[in-house]
Amino acid sequence: MVGSCRSCGSCKQGFENYCPQMVLTYNSVDGDGTMTYGGYSDAVVVNQDFAVHFPESLPLDKGAPLLCAGITVYSPMKHFGLNEPGKHLGVVGLGGLGHVAVKFAKAFGMKVTEAMERLGADAFLVSSSMDQILAATGTMDGIINTVSATHPLMPLLILLKTHGKMIMVGAPEKPLEVPAFSLILGARLQRSSYLHSICENHAIGGMEDTQEMLDFAGKHGITADVEVIRMDYVNTAMERLARNDVRYRFVIDVANTLTPL
Numbered sequence: 235m236v237g238s239c240r241s242c243g244s245c246k247q248g249f250e251n252y253c254p255q256m257v258l259t260y261n262s263v264d265g266d267g268t269m270t271y272g273g274y275s276d277a278v279v280v281n282q283d284f285a286v287h288f289p290e291s292l293p294l295d296k297g298a299p300l301l302c303a304g305i306t307v308y309s310p311m312k313h314f315g316l317n318e319p320g321k322h323l324g325v326v327g328l329g330g331l332g333h334v335a336v337k338f339a340k341a342f343g344m345k346v347t348e349a350m351e352r353l354g355a356d357a358f359l360v361s362s363s364m365d366q367i368l369a370a371t372g373t374m375d376g377i378i379n380t381v382s383a384t385h386p387l388m389p390l391l392i393l394l395k396t397h398g399k400m401i402m403v404g405a406p407e408k409p410l411e412v413p414a415f416s417l418i419l420g421a422r423l424q425r426s427s428y429l430h431s432i433c434e435n436h437a438i439g440g441m442e443d444t445q446e447m448l449d450f451a452g453k454h455g456i457t458a459d460v461e462v463i464r465m466d467y468v469n470t471a472m473e474r475l476a477r478n479d480v481r482y483r484f485v486i487d488v489a490n491t492l493t494p495l
């Protein structure tokens with residue numbers, strides 16, 4: 235983000251991301267009525283309260299996605315207590331957000347279950363396999379749900395321990411359905427922790443958390459897996475994005491694009 239009112243309750247508590255006047259870095263209306271264009275801008279002037287120090291140890295290309303994907307998973311992990319060594323975290327959706335969630339969780343010393351062992355998780359679970367879901371029922375302290383499409387929540391909720399939390403950071407376009415009757419019935423599903431868990435949602439993170447996340451990433455060598463492209467590749471990149479053909483972020487090398495061919 236590049237702006238907020240800086241005087242409301244959310245801002246005063248370091249949650250500028252929940253300020254009603256929050257201005258997103260891109261595709262947002264700024265205080266002067268102009269649009270924000272983020273990295274596509276010719277030049278950016280930003281209030282010092284919304285500037286962060288980028289650690290020297292982080293490469294710019296692999297570090298840049300942390301300013302969205304990184305903070306969006308780091309902040310809820312911190313605020314919902316899902317950053318404690320030994321706790322078991324499930325990461326659902328192994329895309330731009332999910333793959334850095336796995337890296338942060340491992341750096342926190344957590345046990346992680348996800349869908350790609352290459353990233354260093356401890357276990358692998360196919361959420362469409364009911365046998366695997368049942369075998370892992372009640373084992374997780376928390377789940378970071380990054381899935382971008384509508385999907386069934388019940389198979390994920392039953393993975394949680396009592397009072398476990400599933401944090402929704404994914405933003406499917408269509409509404410998610412919550413089968414309330416099956417939440418109410420059934421010994422395990424009666425517990426309000428499940429009902430509570432589905433109410434937890436999170437959007438990006440505040441400025442203090444963003445700086446803390448970058449410093450943590452710099453210290454632990456956490457970066458995103460990226461494919462660096464030139465600006466003139468962007469249409470092809472969009473086609474590949476639509477086919478989900480990138481692991482996990484395209485980063486446009488603007489400076490290199492601006493040099494003569």
Ligand SMILES: NC(=O)C1=CN([C@@H]2O[C@H](COP(=O)(O)OP(=O)(O)OC[C@H]3O[C@@H](n4cnc5c(N)ncnc54)[C@H](OP(=O)(O)O)[C@@H]3O)[C@@H](O)[C@H]2O)C=CC1
Nearest residue numbers: 306327328329330331380381382383403404405436437438
């Ligand atoms: N809360 C916030 O502040 C923010 C939210 N977001 C939102 O988070 C979501 C994830 O973003 P990002 O990681 O960049 O997206 P990606 O496209 O990189 O990853 C999405 C993930 O969702 C999985 N997925 C898609 N459809 C399904 C499905 N039907 N069932 C199970 N898994 C599925 C994909 O799996 P596969 O690879 O197997 O297809 C992929 O792992 C988006 O909705 C985005 O808008 C993003 C930034 C900030």
Ligand SMILES: O=C/C=C/c1ccc(O)c(O)c1
Nearest residue numbers: 251252256258302405437438
């Ligand atoms: O409140 C901030 C939301 C940010 C956000 C949500 C979804 C998405 O795909 C983003 O890139 C950012």
